[in-house]
Amino acid sequence: MYLRQLQEGVEVLLQRETLPEAERDQLRQRVMILDAWKLAKKALSAGDMVQLNTIAGHLHPPELNDETLWQQFGLAPFAITWRMAGNFPPMISAIQKLRQRARLEQDHSQEVHMLWGLIAAQIALGQLQEASTCCQELQQLITSLHIPAPLVAYPSLFQAQLAYARNQLEVAQRAALEAIQKAAPFQYMDILMGAYEVLVHASIARGELSKALQVLNEMEGVNQAADIPLFQPWIEGLRSSLWLAQGNLASAADWAEHTPYRQEALTGSVYSREGTYLTLVHVDLAQQKYQQALQLLAALLESAEQVSRVGSMVSVLALQVAALQVLGSTQEALLVLARLLPLAEPEGYLRPFLDAGEPMQQVLQAWFCQEQEAVAPRLSTYAQTIFKAFASEQRQSEMETSASLISSGHPHALSPSTEPGLEPLTPREQEVLCLLAEGATNQEIAERLVISLTTVKKHVSSLFLKLAAENRTHAVARARELALL
Template sequence: AARWYEKQGLIHETMAHTLAAADYSFAISVLKQRAAQLWIQGEAKMISIWIMALPDALLQNHLDFALLSILKLLDLAQNMPERQWTEARTQSEQLMTRLKRVLYSEWKGSLSEVEMGRIHNRLHILYSLMDIRTALLASDIQEVRRLAQQIQPLAAQEQAAWKKIPLSGLFLSAQVLGDVVLLLPDLLAVKQQALQEQDYSTALVVMCWLAGALLYGGHLHSLHKECLHVQDLLKHLGSQIAIAAYPTLDLAFLFYAWNQLDKAQSSLQNAIQHARHWQDMTVLVWSYSLSVKVFLAAGKLAEAEQALQETQRLIRETGLTAYASEVMAAQVSFWIAHQDLSAAEAWTNRFLCDAAPSEYIHVEEYLALARVYLAQQQYASCLHLLAQLLSKMEGMKRHWDVVQILALQVVALHSCGEVMQGRQVVIRLLTLTEPEGYVRVYLDAGESMQQVLKTLLETSEDDGAHTTVVSLSFVSTILSAFEQEKCRLPLPQQAPHALVAQVGTQPHTHASSVLVEPLSRREQEVLRLVAEGATNQEIADHLVISLTTVKKHVGSLLTKLTAENRTHAVARARELSLL
């Protein structure tokens, strides 16, 4: 029966009947033949269970395979919730204890000194992998890095699957410490080795890490190519794996940078669906955090708020505090989009860091701090922070962050009257971003960036001074994107500091022709629903916000529109062409 099921490709039935018949030689033969495909399919747990059912005499001849199965099991469970990880670790420790007993039994003499040393090294690597997970949950990133560096020499002469373990610790710590781009040579080497060994489960994981490093390095076209390579390989293998959510998430970052927001949202939906299926909490946190930015860029404030709340819930429930800075940055972006500067200012006052980049990168949080400084018109503080951050990011070759920093520098310099210096920085920014097709970084910088680009285009066309340095067609493309943004969004997309400047400096004309203060996007949504005759409760249900929040927005509308009641507010809005 076992052999009949094996011919049909039914591995679970094959193993059940083989073990029932105590045909252990056939069992290990089938397992070793099918293991590579089963690992790709996420069957590491079942393989370990089947190995535990084999007798010691057989395991003694297949110690390397048994250890590799433990590695695959722990690797699969790395990003799973605590319960699944604990189950995988317990199962792995049981099998490791049994393997050590076999190793030191009467068969010990049959192994050479080299074989004994290799097995000892692999056991050490496996225990270190467990310790890396513990350190990561405790947000002890330096310990993660130390453990990875400690076992790296042990894996130097190993197969790609074993080299991947110290590389995983280095990659995970580098995501926080910031030097992930510096791992590109190691990632490329292990990827090539895994492909040569036809170890596709290892190759796919390393390719996903490689895509992440390419993203941070700002190599958008290479990133796109690598993600498509992963998808093609998965299609060729006819399989899906847990790590496959990572290139899908990376594509969302890529599409956001290219200002292809619909594609970014679609990629995020796929990443979230995939991560939920595989219980990958890290991908979920990253996906919902990025969703906040994408929804804000698309003017979908209600969806952004929901994504933010989900991100915060995941951090609380999983304890993945290493990613808390990205979540905090998303929160600040949400406050700024709502023009809730009081909350953003309160956050800066209790900012845990000293407003100077530390050994831990927290780059998204520092960029959020710079944006708050811009909104507060604290241009000197903003430029000081950005200068320090730029130096560090350039040292780590993180061009993804470099272009964001340069964009904020352009805005700060323009706002404080440093026109020529701002021009120099924007020329450098254009030079870095044109080859990779960045667009969104300019739109996120707001109206000040648009003005700088318009001035650059006009002066370059007049005197030809920079035509050899900057592609004027690329500048025109970005300016066209600004115009398209204005048509797509209810109000012109502006940087928060520009809105603050307008409120504080623009002269007011008669109340019937202008607003006392611009409406926020949420207030516009509420206004449209009020005009449709919706009650406060219906508005709350539609926008998924509290009744108290709706009343607050309605009150703000009445104030800004200088209206006495809801009917008067709708009439005033129509006078001002807001409806």
């Protein structure tokens, strides 16, 4: 409605015979911008990437000699195309220029519109720290300017996405629910679908599968009512992820076999469907189709690398580590991990590692066994943080399993054979454990690690305690049982 009124106003002005030619040209350009904006919205709803590129190809990027509002409208078709293609660097560059002008003109209301696009791009590029800062600025502007819904919901959506990437699952769920509550009365689909996606993923990660199913069904109902094909691949991928979590591999495998998205990802992926492509990888891994998974990951990695989309690279590389490990290619997996850790550490990613599952945990253990002298201390600390997150999830899963067994009156709910959550080993303990497995004596370990004999004995005693082992042989055996070696 607003765009139609805006265009009618411009067309009325064009009918004035006394209008200077320069102003007439500017108004004609504005009409073209509005026409392109309407076509772009229609193509976006249909997920028509070809049409979006065609629209952008017939336009020139907005000039800085027009009003900020019209620069924003002029940027929109390009921003939509860049976002669909996952090509965010030019989008950030263009938005930063417009934001700078809005700031100079103290047009804070336009700055709000610039900021939400900027944050979405930063998250995709893996710039989580910058996105967090901008999100705080956006929230402050919205509060001070009393910006109405649905834009008021964007900070909650971004907080949910950032929290999930860092494995702050309760925060992610709470923020996603806030975004949904704020956007639902307006049926603002960009916010709604993004928030539903986070809420489903976070619920699955916490083992709340009934809740995940409820949210997913609600998401599908909202999308069916809006009739927007763009989000259908999201829903299909999320449902398949839920099937995997439920142990329903047959349904997930059937979907993966018949979906067109695999071929699409291999020949020309669409960024908005990346989550669906990654679900296909998880299904491949569950079916032990490791080479097929690696082929798809290679295509996705190439696409992300071409536009420096680090957020995507982190997710893809994490799954590459897992796929290589289950293939028995631990050394190759370690090489990929060595590339992944420096990319992910500055931004505090955790969830992509955890979503890669036990194979990632095994490769991390192998990484700790390597020589650590050349490794930056921050990377070692970061790897230990990831490993602790794995241990925490395992303890939580065991507690939920025990609670479920107790509530159902299972006779073995409190069986002493139930494996308690393992306290994570420190990097040095992992090194000592690897040398114990090689048969090294305490003196040999001290010499290899250049530490005192007393320190070695302390580490060995700590290993016995953590592994519930009675001696060195038992410790190595327990470590192998727990996939620590």
